[in-house]
Amino acid sequence: MNPYTLKNRYALVTGASSGIGREIARCLAKEGAHCVLNALPSETAVLDSWARELEARYHVKTWAVPVDLAADDGPQELYDNARKWIPHLDILVNNAGILTYGSFHSIPYAQHERLLRVNVRAYMMLMHRALADMIPRGQGRILNISSMAAFQATSYQAPYGASKAFVQSLSEAVNLELREKDIRICTLNPNVTDTPMINAYPRQLWLFTMIRLNSPAAIAQRGVAALKNGKSITIPGWDNWLLAHVAPRLLPRGWVNHVPYLLLKQGATRDTH
Ligand SMILES: NC(=O)c1ccc[n+]([C@@H]2O[C@H](COP(=O)([O-])OP(=O)(O)OC[C@H]3O[C@@H](n4cnc5c(N)ncnc54)[C@H](OP(=O)(O)O)[C@@H]3O)[C@@H](O)[C@H]2O)c1
Structure with a gap:
Protein backbone atom coordinates (compact mmCIF):
# COMPACT_ATOMS: atom_id res chain seq x y z
CA MET A 1 0.00 0.00 0.00
CA ASN A 2 1.29 3.50 -0.88
CA PRO A 3 1.90 5.82 2.08
CA TYR A 4 -1.05 8.09 2.87
CA THR A 5 -0.12 11.62 1.81
CA LEU A 6 -0.93 14.39 4.27
CA LYS A 7 -0.83 17.43 1.97
CA ASN A 8 -4.21 19.23 1.84
CA ARG A 9 -5.88 16.68 4.12
CA TYR A 10 -8.25 17.88 6.84
CA ALA A 11 -7.33 16.73 10.35
CA LEU A 12 -8.85 17.03 13.82
CA VAL A 13 -6.45 16.75 16.77
CA THR A 14 -7.82 16.61 20.33
CA GLY A 15 -5.65 17.81 23.21
CA ALA A 16 -3.50 19.92 20.87
CA SER A 17 -2.55 22.61 23.41
CA SER A 18 0.42 20.77 24.94
CA GLY A 19 2.61 17.67 24.98
CA ILE A 20 2.20 14.97 22.33
CA GLY A 21 -0.95 16.47 20.73
CA ARG A 22 0.72 19.84 20.19
CA GLU A 23 3.66 18.11 18.46
CA ILE A 24 1.39 15.91 16.35
CA ALA A 25 -0.36 19.07 15.11
CA ARG A 26 3.07 20.47 14.17
CA CYS A 27 4.00 17.30 12.22
CA LEU A 28 0.67 17.29 10.36
CA ALA A 29 0.87 20.99 9.49
CA LYS A 30 4.50 20.64 8.39
CA GLU A 31 3.37 18.05 5.84
CA GLY A 32 0.60 20.33 4.56
CA ALA A 33 -2.49 19.11 6.45
CA HIS A 34 -5.10 21.69 7.53
CA CYS A 35 -5.84 21.19 11.23
CA VAL A 36 -8.70 21.71 13.66
CA LEU A 37 -7.13 21.94 17.12
CA ASN A 38 -8.98 21.16 20.35
CA ALA A 39 -8.28 21.59 24.08
CA LEU A 40 -10.21 22.77 27.14
CA PRO A 41 -11.94 26.19 26.93
CA SER A 42 -9.59 27.40 29.72
CA GLU A 43 -6.70 27.01 27.20
CA THR A 44 -8.34 29.02 24.39
CA ALA A 45 -5.56 31.63 24.27
CA VAL A 46 -2.82 28.97 24.09
CA LEU A 47 -4.70 27.05 21.41
CA ASP A 48 -5.39 30.19 19.35
CA SER A 49 -1.78 31.24 19.42
CA TRP A 50 -0.56 27.73 18.44
CA ALA A 51 -3.06 27.67 15.56
CA ARG A 52 -1.82 31.07 14.30
CA GLU A 53 1.82 30.01 14.62
CA LEU A 54 1.25 26.82 12.58
CA GLU A 55 -0.58 28.78 9.88
CA ALA A 56 2.23 31.32 9.60
CA ARG A 57 5.01 28.76 9.67
CA TYR A 58 3.61 26.04 7.40
CA HIS A 59 1.06 27.93 5.23
CA VAL A 60 -1.87 25.67 6.12
CA LYS A 61 -5.30 26.54 7.52
CA THR A 62 -5.95 25.93 11.21
CA TRP A 63 -8.94 26.42 13.49
CA ALA A 64 -9.03 26.37 17.30
CA VAL A 65 -12.15 24.68 18.70
CA PRO A 66 -11.97 24.62 22.51
CA VAL A 67 -14.47 22.16 23.98
CA ASP A 68 -14.50 20.12 27.22
CA LEU A 69 -14.55 16.51 26.03
CA ALA A 70 -15.72 15.37 29.48
CA ALA A 71 -19.02 17.25 29.05
CA ASP A 72 -22.11 15.20 28.11
CA ASP A 73 -22.29 16.68 24.62
CA GLY A 74 -18.54 17.61 24.40
CA PRO A 75 -17.42 15.14 21.68
CA GLN A 76 -20.52 15.81 19.56
CA GLU A 77 -20.09 19.57 19.94
CA LEU A 78 -16.43 19.34 18.90
CA TYR A 79 -17.21 17.24 15.84
CA ASP A 80 -20.10 19.46 14.70
CA ASN A 81 -18.07 22.65 15.21
CA ALA A 82 -15.07 21.18 13.38
CA ARG A 83 -17.26 20.24 10.42
CA LYS A 84 -18.47 23.86 10.18
CA TRP A 85 -14.91 24.79 9.16
CA ILE A 86 -13.76 21.82 7.11
CA PRO A 87 -15.53 20.22 4.10
CA HIS A 88 -14.78 16.68 5.30
CA LEU A 89 -12.53 14.88 7.78
CA ASP A 90 -9.59 12.81 6.52
CA ILE A 91 -7.67 12.34 9.77
CA LEU A 92 -8.81 12.06 13.39
CA VAL A 93 -6.18 12.11 16.15
CA ASN A 94 -7.73 11.07 19.47
CA ASN A 95 -5.06 12.35 21.82
CA ALA A 96 -6.63 14.31 24.72
CA GLY A 97 -6.12 12.36 27.91
CA ILE A 98 -5.92 12.68 31.67
CA LEU A 99 -4.13 10.65 34.31
CA THR A 100 -4.93 10.19 37.98
CA TYR A 101 -2.21 8.87 40.26
CA GLY A 102 -2.79 7.12 43.61
CA SER A 103 -4.47 4.10 45.12
CA PHE A 104 -7.87 3.56 43.51
CA HIS A 105 -9.92 4.03 46.71
CA SER A 106 -8.14 7.25 47.73
CA ILE A 107 -9.09 9.20 44.57
CA PRO A 108 -12.56 10.82 44.56
CA TYR A 109 -14.91 8.90 42.27
CA ALA A 110 -15.69 12.06 40.26
CA GLN A 111 -12.07 12.09 39.04
CA HIS A 112 -12.30 8.47 37.86
CA GLU A 113 -15.53 9.33 36.06
CA ARG A 114 -13.95 12.34 34.34
CA LEU A 115 -10.99 10.22 33.22
CA LEU A 116 -13.37 7.67 31.73
CA ARG A 117 -15.24 10.37 29.84
CA VAL A 118 -12.09 11.89 28.30
CA ASN A 119 -9.92 8.78 27.78
CA VAL A 120 -12.65 6.33 26.71
CA ARG A 121 -16.03 7.88 25.91
CA ALA A 122 -14.67 10.79 23.84
CA TYR A 123 -12.33 8.48 21.87
CA MET A 124 -15.15 6.08 21.04
CA MET A 125 -17.72 8.76 20.18
CA LEU A 126 -15.35 10.72 17.93
CA MET A 127 -14.19 7.52 16.25
CA HIS A 128 -17.81 6.51 15.58
CA ARG A 129 -18.71 9.95 14.18
CA ALA A 130 -15.55 10.11 12.04
CA LEU A 131 -16.11 6.65 10.55
CA ALA A 132 -19.68 7.59 9.58
CA ASP A 133 -18.09 10.26 7.34
CA MET A 134 -15.03 8.28 6.24
CA ILE A 135 -16.76 5.08 5.14
CA PRO A 136 -18.91 6.67 2.36
CA ARG A 137 -15.80 8.57 1.15
CA GLY A 138 -13.82 5.31 1.14
CA GLN A 139 -10.71 6.68 2.87
CA GLY A 140 -9.44 8.00 6.17
CA ARG A 141 -6.99 7.56 9.03
CA ILE A 142 -7.56 7.50 12.79
CA LEU A 143 -4.67 7.69 15.24
CA ASN A 144 -5.62 6.77 18.80
CA ILE A 145 -3.01 7.71 21.39
CA SER A 146 -2.87 4.69 23.64
CA SER A 147 0.06 3.85 25.94
CA MET A 148 2.35 1.10 27.18
CA ALA A 149 -0.18 1.03 30.04
CA ALA A 150 -2.58 -0.74 27.64
CA PHE A 151 -0.68 -4.03 27.84
CA GLN A 152 -0.95 -4.95 31.54
CA ALA A 153 -2.75 -3.88 34.71
CA THR A 154 -1.26 -0.64 36.12
CA SER A 155 -1.67 -0.35 39.89
CA TYR A 156 -1.77 3.23 41.28
CA GLN A 157 -3.11 4.44 37.94
CA ALA A 158 -5.65 1.64 37.59
CA PRO A 159 -8.43 3.46 35.66
CA TYR A 160 -5.82 5.09 33.38
CA GLY A 161 -4.35 1.70 32.40
CA ALA A 162 -7.83 0.24 32.02
CA SER A 163 -8.86 3.15 29.78
CA LYS A 164 -5.85 2.54 27.51
CA ALA A 165 -6.57 -1.22 27.39
CA PHE A 166 -10.11 -0.35 26.22
CA VAL A 167 -8.82 1.99 23.50
CA GLN A 168 -6.26 -0.63 22.41
CA SER A 169 -8.79 -3.42 22.06
CA LEU A 170 -11.37 -1.18 20.35
CA SER A 171 -8.82 0.16 17.86
CA GLU A 172 -7.39 -3.24 16.89
CA ALA A 173 -10.85 -4.80 16.53
CA VAL A 174 -12.33 -2.03 14.38
CA ASN A 175 -9.15 -1.78 12.28
CA LEU A 176 -9.60 -5.43 11.33
CA GLU A 177 -13.27 -4.87 10.44
CA LEU A 178 -12.11 -2.18 7.97
CA ARG A 179 -9.25 -4.13 6.38
CA GLU A 180 -10.90 -4.21 2.93
CA LYS A 181 -11.15 -0.40 2.87
CA ASP A 182 -8.57 2.39 2.65
CA ASP A 194 8.13 14.48 29.08
CA THR A 195 4.81 16.37 29.05
CA PRO A 196 2.72 18.18 31.70
CA MET A 197 0.80 14.91 32.24
CA ILE A 198 3.66 13.35 34.20
CA ASN A 199 3.47 16.13 36.82
CA ALA A 200 0.75 13.91 38.33
CA TYR A 201 3.51 11.52 39.50
CA PRO A 202 5.59 12.13 42.65
CA ARG A 203 9.25 12.51 41.64
CA GLN A 204 10.49 9.82 44.05
CA LEU A 205 8.91 7.03 41.97
CA TRP A 206 11.24 4.30 40.70
CA LEU A 207 9.68 5.05 37.33
CA PHE A 208 11.94 8.09 37.00
CA THR A 209 15.12 6.15 37.82
CA MET A 210 14.33 3.05 35.76
CA ILE A 211 12.82 4.55 32.59
CA ARG A 212 14.22 7.24 30.30
CA LEU A 213 11.78 10.00 29.37
CA ASN A 214 10.75 10.27 25.72
CA SER A 215 10.54 13.66 24.03
CA PRO A 216 7.01 14.56 22.84
CA ALA A 217 8.40 15.66 19.45
CA ALA A 218 10.01 12.25 18.79
CA ILE A 219 6.86 10.42 19.91
CA ALA A 220 4.67 12.60 17.69
CA GLN A 221 6.88 11.85 14.67
CA ARG A 222 6.43 8.10 15.27
CA GLY A 223 2.66 8.58 15.48
CA VAL A 224 2.42 10.53 12.25
CA ALA A 225 4.69 8.00 10.49
CA ALA A 226 2.29 5.25 11.66
CA LEU A 227 -0.63 7.21 10.26
CA LYS A 228 1.05 7.53 6.87
CA ASN A 229 1.99 3.84 6.73
CA GLY A 230 -1.30 2.59 8.19
CA LYS A 231 0.62 0.65 10.87
CA SER A 232 -1.83 -0.75 13.40
CA ILE A 233 0.34 -0.58 16.56
CA THR A 234 3.43 1.59 17.12
CA ILE A 235 5.51 1.05 20.26
CA PRO A 236 8.50 3.43 20.32
CA GLY A 237 11.70 1.79 21.73
CA TRP A 238 12.85 -1.84 21.39
CA ASP A 239 12.82 -2.29 25.19
CA ASN A 240 9.15 -1.26 25.28
CA TRP A 241 8.42 -3.55 22.34
CA LEU A 242 9.89 -6.48 24.34
CA LEU A 243 7.87 -5.51 27.42
CA ALA A 244 4.66 -5.32 25.41
CA HIS A 245 5.05 -8.34 23.14
CA VAL A 246 7.48 -10.80 24.71
CA ALA A 247 7.18 -10.45 28.50
CA PRO A 248 3.43 -11.28 28.60
CA ARG A 249 4.07 -14.49 26.62
CA LEU A 250 7.04 -15.70 28.69
CA LEU A 251 6.06 -14.62 32.20
CA PRO A 252 2.95 -15.23 34.33
CA ARG A 253 0.47 -12.33 34.13
CA GLY A 254 0.88 -11.61 37.85
CA TRP A 255 4.64 -11.03 37.40
CA VAL A 256 4.11 -8.69 34.47
CA ASN A 257 1.56 -6.71 36.49
CA HIS A 258 4.22 -6.29 39.19
CA VAL A 259 6.41 -4.17 36.88
CA PRO A 260 4.15 -1.04 36.94
CA TYR A 261 3.18 -1.85 40.54
CA LEU A 262 6.83 -1.52 41.65
CA LEU A 263 7.59 1.44 39.38
CA LEU A 264 4.59 3.43 40.63
CA LYS A 265 4.32 2.34 44.28
CA GLN A 266 6.68 4.71 46.15
CA GLY A 267 4.54 7.84 46.12
CA ALA A 268 1.32 6.05 47.00
CA THR A 269 2.45 4.24 50.15
CA ARG A 270 1.16 7.00 52.45
CA ASP A 271 -2.38 6.42 51.15
CA THR A 272 -2.31 2.66 51.33
CA HIS A 273 -0.87 1.93 54.80
N1 LIG B 1 3.07 11.68 28.89
C1 LIG B 1 3.16 10.36 28.93
O1 LIG B 1 4.01 9.79 29.64
C2 LIG B 1 2.24 9.52 28.08
C3 LIG B 1 2.59 8.17 27.88
C4 LIG B 1 1.75 7.37 27.13
C5 LIG B 1 0.61 7.90 26.58
N2 LIG B 1 0.28 9.20 26.79
C6 LIG B 1 -0.96 9.70 26.20
O2 LIG B 1 -0.69 10.77 25.33
C7 LIG B 1 -1.84 11.61 25.23
C8 LIG B 1 -1.41 13.06 25.37
O3 LIG B 1 -0.91 13.25 26.68
P1 LIG B 1 0.32 14.21 27.02
O4 LIG B 1 1.31 13.41 27.73
O5 LIG B 1 0.71 14.98 25.82
O6 LIG B 1 -0.38 15.13 28.13
P2 LIG B 1 -0.65 16.69 28.25
O7 LIG B 1 0.53 17.48 27.81
O8 LIG B 1 -1.19 16.86 29.62
O9 LIG B 1 -1.80 16.95 27.17
C9 LIG B 1 -3.09 16.51 27.37
C10 LIG B 1 -3.97 17.26 26.40
O10 LIG B 1 -5.32 16.79 26.59
C11 LIG B 1 -6.16 17.92 26.76
N3 LIG B 1 -7.32 17.64 27.59
C12 LIG B 1 -7.34 17.10 28.83
N4 LIG B 1 -8.60 17.02 29.28
C13 LIG B 1 -9.40 17.51 28.28
C14 LIG B 1 -10.80 17.69 28.14
N5 LIG B 1 -11.64 17.36 29.12
N6 LIG B 1 -11.27 18.22 26.99
C15 LIG B 1 -10.42 18.58 26.00
N7 LIG B 1 -9.08 18.43 26.07
C16 LIG B 1 -8.59 17.91 27.20
C17 LIG B 1 -5.26 18.96 27.42
O11 LIG B 1 -5.85 20.23 27.22
P3 LIG B 1 -5.61 21.44 28.26
O12 LIG B 1 -4.24 21.95 27.96
O13 LIG B 1 -6.69 22.36 27.90
O14 LIG B 1 -5.72 20.86 29.65
C18 LIG B 1 -3.97 18.76 26.66
O15 LIG B 1 -4.02 19.43 25.43
C19 LIG B 1 -2.81 11.15 26.31
O16 LIG B 1 -3.83 10.37 25.73
C20 LIG B 1 -1.93 10.29 27.21
O17 LIG B 1 -2.67 9.31 27.88
C21 LIG B 1 1.08 10.03 27.52
Whole structure:
Protein backbone atom coordinates (compact mmCIF):
# COMPACT_ATOMS: atom_id res chain seq x y z
CA MET A 1 0.00 0.00 0.00
CA ASN A 2 1.29 3.50 -0.88
CA PRO A 3 1.90 5.82 2.08
CA TYR A 4 -1.05 8.09 2.87
CA THR A 5 -0.12 11.62 1.81
CA LEU A 6 -0.93 14.39 4.27
CA LYS A 7 -0.83 17.43 1.97
CA ASN A 8 -4.21 19.23 1.84
CA ARG A 9 -5.88 16.68 4.12
CA TYR A 10 -8.25 17.88 6.84
CA ALA A 11 -7.33 16.73 10.35
CA LEU A 12 -8.85 17.03 13.82
CA VAL A 13 -6.45 16.75 16.77
CA THR A 14 -7.82 16.61 20.33
CA GLY A 15 -5.65 17.81 23.21
CA ALA A 16 -3.50 19.92 20.87
CA SER A 17 -2.55 22.61 23.41
CA SER A 18 0.42 20.77 24.94
CA GLY A 19 2.61 17.67 24.98
CA ILE A 20 2.20 14.97 22.33
CA GLY A 21 -0.95 16.47 20.73
CA ARG A 22 0.72 19.84 20.19
CA GLU A 23 3.66 18.11 18.46
CA ILE A 24 1.39 15.91 16.35
CA ALA A 25 -0.36 19.07 15.11
CA ARG A 26 3.07 20.47 14.17
CA CYS A 27 4.00 17.30 12.22
CA LEU A 28 0.67 17.29 10.36
CA ALA A 29 0.87 20.99 9.49
CA LYS A 30 4.50 20.64 8.39
CA GLU A 31 3.37 18.05 5.84
CA GLY A 32 0.60 20.33 4.56
CA ALA A 33 -2.49 19.11 6.45
CA HIS A 34 -5.10 21.69 7.53
CA CYS A 35 -5.84 21.19 11.23
CA VAL A 36 -8.70 21.71 13.66
CA LEU A 37 -7.13 21.94 17.12
CA ASN A 38 -8.98 21.16 20.35
CA ALA A 39 -8.28 21.59 24.08
CA LEU A 40 -10.21 22.77 27.14
CA PRO A 41 -11.94 26.19 26.93
CA SER A 42 -9.59 27.40 29.72
CA GLU A 43 -6.70 27.01 27.20
CA THR A 44 -8.34 29.02 24.39
CA ALA A 45 -5.56 31.63 24.27
CA VAL A 46 -2.82 28.97 24.09
CA LEU A 47 -4.70 27.05 21.41
CA ASP A 48 -5.39 30.19 19.35
CA SER A 49 -1.78 31.24 19.42
CA TRP A 50 -0.56 27.73 18.44
CA ALA A 51 -3.06 27.67 15.56
CA ARG A 52 -1.82 31.07 14.30
CA GLU A 53 1.82 30.01 14.62
CA LEU A 54 1.25 26.82 12.58
CA GLU A 55 -0.58 28.78 9.88
CA ALA A 56 2.23 31.32 9.60
CA ARG A 57 5.01 28.76 9.67
CA TYR A 58 3.61 26.04 7.40
CA HIS A 59 1.06 27.93 5.23
CA VAL A 60 -1.87 25.67 6.12
CA LYS A 61 -5.30 26.54 7.52
CA THR A 62 -5.95 25.93 11.21
CA TRP A 63 -8.94 26.42 13.49
CA ALA A 64 -9.03 26.37 17.30
CA VAL A 65 -12.15 24.68 18.70
CA PRO A 66 -11.97 24.62 22.51
CA VAL A 67 -14.47 22.16 23.98
CA ASP A 68 -14.50 20.12 27.22
CA LEU A 69 -14.55 16.51 26.03
CA ALA A 70 -15.72 15.37 29.48
CA ALA A 71 -19.02 17.25 29.05
CA ASP A 72 -22.11 15.20 28.11
CA ASP A 73 -22.29 16.68 24.62
CA GLY A 74 -18.54 17.61 24.40
CA PRO A 75 -17.42 15.14 21.68
CA GLN A 76 -20.52 15.81 19.56
CA GLU A 77 -20.09 19.57 19.94
CA LEU A 78 -16.43 19.34 18.90
CA TYR A 79 -17.21 17.24 15.84
CA ASP A 80 -20.10 19.46 14.70
CA ASN A 81 -18.07 22.65 15.21
CA ALA A 82 -15.07 21.18 13.38
CA ARG A 83 -17.26 20.24 10.42
CA LYS A 84 -18.47 23.86 10.18
CA TRP A 85 -14.91 24.79 9.16
CA ILE A 86 -13.76 21.82 7.11
CA PRO A 87 -15.53 20.22 4.10
CA HIS A 88 -14.78 16.68 5.30
CA LEU A 89 -12.53 14.88 7.78
CA ASP A 90 -9.59 12.81 6.52
CA ILE A 91 -7.67 12.34 9.77
CA LEU A 92 -8.81 12.06 13.39
CA VAL A 93 -6.18 12.11 16.15
CA ASN A 94 -7.73 11.07 19.47
CA ASN A 95 -5.06 12.35 21.82
CA ALA A 96 -6.63 14.31 24.72
CA GLY A 97 -6.12 12.36 27.91
CA ILE A 98 -5.92 12.68 31.67
CA LEU A 99 -4.13 10.65 34.31
CA THR A 100 -4.93 10.19 37.98
CA TYR A 101 -2.21 8.87 40.26
CA GLY A 102 -2.79 7.12 43.61
CA SER A 103 -4.47 4.10 45.12
CA PHE A 104 -7.87 3.56 43.51
CA HIS A 105 -9.92 4.03 46.71
CA SER A 106 -8.14 7.25 47.73
CA ILE A 107 -9.09 9.20 44.57
CA PRO A 108 -12.56 10.82 44.56
CA TYR A 109 -14.91 8.90 42.27
CA ALA A 110 -15.69 12.06 40.26
CA GLN A 111 -12.07 12.09 39.04
CA HIS A 112 -12.30 8.47 37.86
CA GLU A 113 -15.53 9.33 36.06
CA ARG A 114 -13.95 12.34 34.34
CA LEU A 115 -10.99 10.22 33.22
CA LEU A 116 -13.37 7.67 31.73
CA ARG A 117 -15.24 10.37 29.84
CA VAL A 118 -12.09 11.89 28.30
CA ASN A 119 -9.92 8.78 27.78
CA VAL A 120 -12.65 6.33 26.71
CA ARG A 121 -16.03 7.88 25.91
CA ALA A 122 -14.67 10.79 23.84
CA TYR A 123 -12.33 8.48 21.87
CA MET A 124 -15.15 6.08 21.04
CA MET A 125 -17.72 8.76 20.18
CA LEU A 126 -15.35 10.72 17.93
CA MET A 127 -14.19 7.52 16.25
CA HIS A 128 -17.81 6.51 15.58
CA ARG A 129 -18.71 9.95 14.18
CA ALA A 130 -15.55 10.11 12.04
CA LEU A 131 -16.11 6.65 10.55
CA ALA A 132 -19.68 7.59 9.58
CA ASP A 133 -18.09 10.26 7.34
CA MET A 134 -15.03 8.28 6.24
CA ILE A 135 -16.76 5.08 5.14
CA PRO A 136 -18.91 6.67 2.36
CA ARG A 137 -15.80 8.57 1.15
CA GLY A 138 -13.82 5.31 1.14
CA GLN A 139 -10.71 6.68 2.87
CA GLY A 140 -9.44 8.00 6.17
CA ARG A 141 -6.99 7.56 9.03
CA ILE A 142 -7.56 7.50 12.79
CA LEU A 143 -4.67 7.69 15.24
CA ASN A 144 -5.62 6.77 18.80
CA ILE A 145 -3.01 7.71 21.39
CA SER A 146 -2.87 4.69 23.64
CA SER A 147 0.06 3.85 25.94
CA MET A 148 2.35 1.10 27.18
CA ALA A 149 -0.18 1.03 30.04
CA ALA A 150 -2.58 -0.74 27.64
CA PHE A 151 -0.68 -4.03 27.84
CA GLN A 152 -0.95 -4.95 31.54
CA ALA A 153 -2.75 -3.88 34.71
CA THR A 154 -1.26 -0.64 36.12
CA SER A 155 -1.67 -0.35 39.89
CA TYR A 156 -1.77 3.23 41.28
CA GLN A 157 -3.11 4.44 37.94
CA ALA A 158 -5.65 1.64 37.59
CA PRO A 159 -8.43 3.46 35.66
CA TYR A 160 -5.82 5.09 33.38
CA GLY A 161 -4.35 1.70 32.40
CA ALA A 162 -7.83 0.24 32.02
CA SER A 163 -8.86 3.15 29.78
CA LYS A 164 -5.85 2.54 27.51
CA ALA A 165 -6.57 -1.22 27.39
CA PHE A 166 -10.11 -0.35 26.22
CA VAL A 167 -8.82 1.99 23.50
CA GLN A 168 -6.26 -0.63 22.41
CA SER A 169 -8.79 -3.42 22.06
CA LEU A 170 -11.37 -1.18 20.35
CA SER A 171 -8.82 0.16 17.86
CA GLU A 172 -7.39 -3.24 16.89
CA ALA A 173 -10.85 -4.80 16.53
CA VAL A 174 -12.33 -2.03 14.38
CA ASN A 175 -9.15 -1.78 12.28
CA LEU A 176 -9.60 -5.43 11.33
CA GLU A 177 -13.27 -4.87 10.44
CA LEU A 178 -12.11 -2.18 7.97
CA ARG A 179 -9.25 -4.13 6.38
CA GLU A 180 -10.90 -4.21 2.93
CA LYS A 181 -11.15 -0.40 2.87
CA ASP A 182 -8.57 2.39 2.65
CA ILE A 183 -9.32 3.31 6.27
CA ARG A 184 -6.90 2.52 9.09
CA ILE A 185 -7.14 2.79 12.86
CA CYS A 186 -3.63 3.08 14.30
CA THR A 187 -2.51 3.20 17.92
CA LEU A 188 0.58 4.93 19.27
CA ASN A 189 1.83 3.33 22.49
CA PRO A 190 4.49 5.50 24.13
CA ASN A 191 6.12 4.90 27.48
CA VAL A 192 6.71 7.82 29.86
CA THR A 193 7.01 11.06 27.89
CA ASP A 194 8.13 14.48 29.08
CA THR A 195 4.81 16.37 29.05
CA PRO A 196 2.72 18.18 31.70
CA MET A 197 0.80 14.91 32.24
CA ILE A 198 3.66 13.35 34.20
CA ASN A 199 3.47 16.13 36.82
CA ALA A 200 0.75 13.91 38.33
CA TYR A 201 3.51 11.52 39.50
CA PRO A 202 5.59 12.13 42.65
CA ARG A 203 9.25 12.51 41.64
CA GLN A 204 10.49 9.82 44.05
CA LEU A 205 8.91 7.03 41.97
CA TRP A 206 11.24 4.30 40.70
CA LEU A 207 9.68 5.05 37.33
CA PHE A 208 11.94 8.09 37.00
CA THR A 209 15.12 6.15 37.82
CA MET A 210 14.33 3.05 35.76
CA ILE A 211 12.82 4.55 32.59
CA ARG A 212 14.22 7.24 30.30
CA LEU A 213 11.78 10.00 29.37
CA ASN A 214 10.75 10.27 25.72
CA SER A 215 10.54 13.66 24.03
CA PRO A 216 7.01 14.56 22.84
CA ALA A 217 8.40 15.66 19.45
CA ALA A 218 10.01 12.25 18.79
CA ILE A 219 6.86 10.42 19.91
CA ALA A 220 4.67 12.60 17.69
CA GLN A 221 6.88 11.85 14.67
CA ARG A 222 6.43 8.10 15.27
CA GLY A 223 2.66 8.58 15.48
CA VAL A 224 2.42 10.53 12.25
CA ALA A 225 4.69 8.00 10.49
CA ALA A 226 2.29 5.25 11.66
CA LEU A 227 -0.63 7.21 10.26
CA LYS A 228 1.05 7.53 6.87
CA ASN A 229 1.99 3.84 6.73
CA GLY A 230 -1.30 2.59 8.19
CA LYS A 231 0.62 0.65 10.87
CA SER A 232 -1.83 -0.75 13.40
CA ILE A 233 0.34 -0.58 16.56
CA THR A 234 3.43 1.59 17.12
CA ILE A 235 5.51 1.05 20.26
CA PRO A 236 8.50 3.43 20.32
CA GLY A 237 11.70 1.79 21.73
CA TRP A 238 12.85 -1.84 21.39
CA ASP A 239 12.82 -2.29 25.19
CA ASN A 240 9.15 -1.26 25.28
CA TRP A 241 8.42 -3.55 22.34
CA LEU A 242 9.89 -6.48 24.34
CA LEU A 243 7.87 -5.51 27.42
CA ALA A 244 4.66 -5.32 25.41
CA HIS A 245 5.05 -8.34 23.14
CA VAL A 246 7.48 -10.80 24.71
CA ALA A 247 7.18 -10.45 28.50
CA PRO A 248 3.43 -11.28 28.60
CA ARG A 249 4.07 -14.49 26.62
CA LEU A 250 7.04 -15.70 28.69
CA LEU A 251 6.06 -14.62 32.20
CA PRO A 252 2.95 -15.23 34.33
CA ARG A 253 0.47 -12.33 34.13
CA GLY A 254 0.88 -11.61 37.85
CA TRP A 255 4.64 -11.03 37.40
CA VAL A 256 4.11 -8.69 34.47
CA ASN A 257 1.56 -6.71 36.49
CA HIS A 258 4.22 -6.29 39.19
CA VAL A 259 6.41 -4.17 36.88
CA PRO A 260 4.15 -1.04 36.94
CA TYR A 261 3.18 -1.85 40.54
CA LEU A 262 6.83 -1.52 41.65
CA LEU A 263 7.59 1.44 39.38
CA LEU A 264 4.59 3.43 40.63
CA LYS A 265 4.32 2.34 44.28
CA GLN A 266 6.68 4.71 46.15
CA GLY A 267 4.54 7.84 46.12
CA ALA A 268 1.32 6.05 47.00
CA THR A 269 2.45 4.24 50.15
CA ARG A 270 1.16 7.00 52.45
CA ASP A 271 -2.38 6.42 51.15
CA THR A 272 -2.31 2.66 51.33
CA HIS A 273 -0.87 1.93 54.80
N1 LIG B 1 3.07 11.68 28.89
C1 LIG B 1 3.16 10.36 28.93
O1 LIG B 1 4.01 9.79 29.64
C2 LIG B 1 2.24 9.52 28.08
C3 LIG B 1 2.59 8.17 27.88
C4 LIG B 1 1.75 7.37 27.13
C5 LIG B 1 0.61 7.90 26.58
N2 LIG B 1 0.28 9.20 26.79
C6 LIG B 1 -0.96 9.70 26.20
O2 LIG B 1 -0.69 10.77 25.33
C7 LIG B 1 -1.84 11.61 25.23
C8 LIG B 1 -1.41 13.06 25.37
O3 LIG B 1 -0.91 13.25 26.68
P1 LIG B 1 0.32 14.21 27.02
O4 LIG B 1 1.31 13.41 27.73
O5 LIG B 1 0.71 14.98 25.82
O6 LIG B 1 -0.38 15.13 28.13
P2 LIG B 1 -0.65 16.69 28.25
O7 LIG B 1 0.53 17.48 27.81
O8 LIG B 1 -1.19 16.86 29.62
O9 LIG B 1 -1.80 16.95 27.17
C9 LIG B 1 -3.09 16.51 27.37
C10 LIG B 1 -3.97 17.26 26.40
O10 LIG B 1 -5.32 16.79 26.59
C11 LIG B 1 -6.16 17.92 26.76
N3 LIG B 1 -7.32 17.64 27.59
C12 LIG B 1 -7.34 17.10 28.83
N4 LIG B 1 -8.60 17.02 29.28
C13 LIG B 1 -9.40 17.51 28.28
C14 LIG B 1 -10.80 17.69 28.14
N5 LIG B 1 -11.64 17.36 29.12
N6 LIG B 1 -11.27 18.22 26.99
C15 LIG B 1 -10.42 18.58 26.00
N7 LIG B 1 -9.08 18.43 26.07
C16 LIG B 1 -8.59 17.91 27.20
C17 LIG B 1 -5.26 18.96 27.42
O11 LIG B 1 -5.85 20.23 27.22
P3 LIG B 1 -5.61 21.44 28.26
O12 LIG B 1 -4.24 21.95 27.96
O13 LIG B 1 -6.69 22.36 27.90
O14 LIG B 1 -5.72 20.86 29.65
C18 LIG B 1 -3.97 18.76 26.66
O15 LIG B 1 -4.02 19.43 25.43
C19 LIG B 1 -2.81 11.15 26.31
O16 LIG B 1 -3.83 10.37 25.73
C20 LIG B 1 -1.93 10.29 27.21
O17 LIG B 1 -2.67 9.31 27.88
C21 LIG B 1 1.08 10.03 27.52
